[in-house]
Amino acid sequence: MKKNQVVKWISQKHVHVPALLLSHYTELGLTEHELVSLLHIQSFIDEGEEFPTPLKLSERMSLSHEDCTKVLSRLIRTQLLGLEKKSDEMGILYETYSLEPLWLRLYELIERQEFNVKQTESHELEGKLYQQMEQEFGRPLSPIEGETLSMWIDQDQHAPELIFAALKEAVISGKLNFRYIDRILFEWKKNGIRSTEQAKSHSEKFRNQNQGRRNEKEPIKTDGVPGFSWLEQS
Incomplete structure (x- = not known):
């Protein structure tokens, strides 16, 4: 051979x-x-x-x-x-x-390790978000605010990047408070928004609608976020 x-x-x-x-x-x-x-x-x-x-x-x-x-x-x-x-x-x-028990144990091990990595990444993002919040508010967050931030991530499952985006909208609007940020996140979740791109598109949609209304009648004075005046109607 x-x-x-x-x-x-x-x-x-x-x-x-x-x-x-x-x-x-x-x-x-x-x-x-x-x-x-x-x-x-x-x-x-x-x-x-x-x-x-x-x-x-x-x-x-x-x-x-x-x-x-x-x-x-x-x-x-x-x-x-x-x-x-x-x-x-x-x-x-x-x-x-x-050998099925071996493959199941191996799968559980990999799954647990991946979960731990995601948890670590989530904690790091939460820490950065916490720092960003304190920077924008110009003061340390209160215990209740810190707990609210954790709930947004852990319980409500809001992506950290979306919380960043909602914080930015609140800063632009001049309504820098947790209640307003929570309302933005609630509306985004209700409308199935999962990414910053979708949030931007959603904001532009309402901005265009509001612009159309202004062309038809006298503008209504508001201190809402451009594209987020719909929050004032709820």
């Missing part, structure tokens, strides 16, 4: 190893021996042998039969390797290994 044929033949006989597992197996509490054992079990399953014995595992590894038994026992005990019961066509029950 030629060299290129040998390479192709070998490359076709492989076990798929998720990159996430290689990156995070130590965080799952797995040792290298346990990781390789799981990969061998997956290989056996792919070959149609769903319940390889410790002896068969040891034949493929540098571990003894006794060590493989201990590895399998620990994997099952820590719920990284599952045992399932199946029945054949004759109704005879037999046991199989399942």
Whole structure:
């Protein structure tokens, strides 16, 4: 057999190893021996042998039969390797290994890490927003104002960039208070506005409507935000 044929033949006989597992197996509490054992079990399953014995595992590894038994026992005990019961066509029950617990634990780990990253980013944004608020108000925020800001982010799920935008609108309007900012955020949420681009478009829409009214009658004197005089009507 030629060299290129040998390479192709070998490359076709492989076990798929998720990159996430290689990156995070130590965080799952797995040792290298346990990781390789799981990969061998997956290989056996792919070959149609769903319940390889410790002896068969040891034949493929540098571990003894006794060590493989201990590895399998620990994997099952820590719920990284599952045992399932199946029945054949004759109704005879037999046991199989399942790597589903491993994949579920890996998924939960990644999901938890991503959540922690988002929480960290959210706290950093909240801190910047807090500083911006104090800068615009020219004073420290009161405990109630700080709690309101946290509620906008945590409970109302307002994006920090939208709170920045609402703060800007309040500054422009000369109505720099939390009640007015809250009303802007409430109207945006009610109208399904999720981004600063949508907020800008929504503002321009009302600005154009107000301009049309002014062309038809005497302008009504207001200290509202350009494009936010609709807030005065509620």
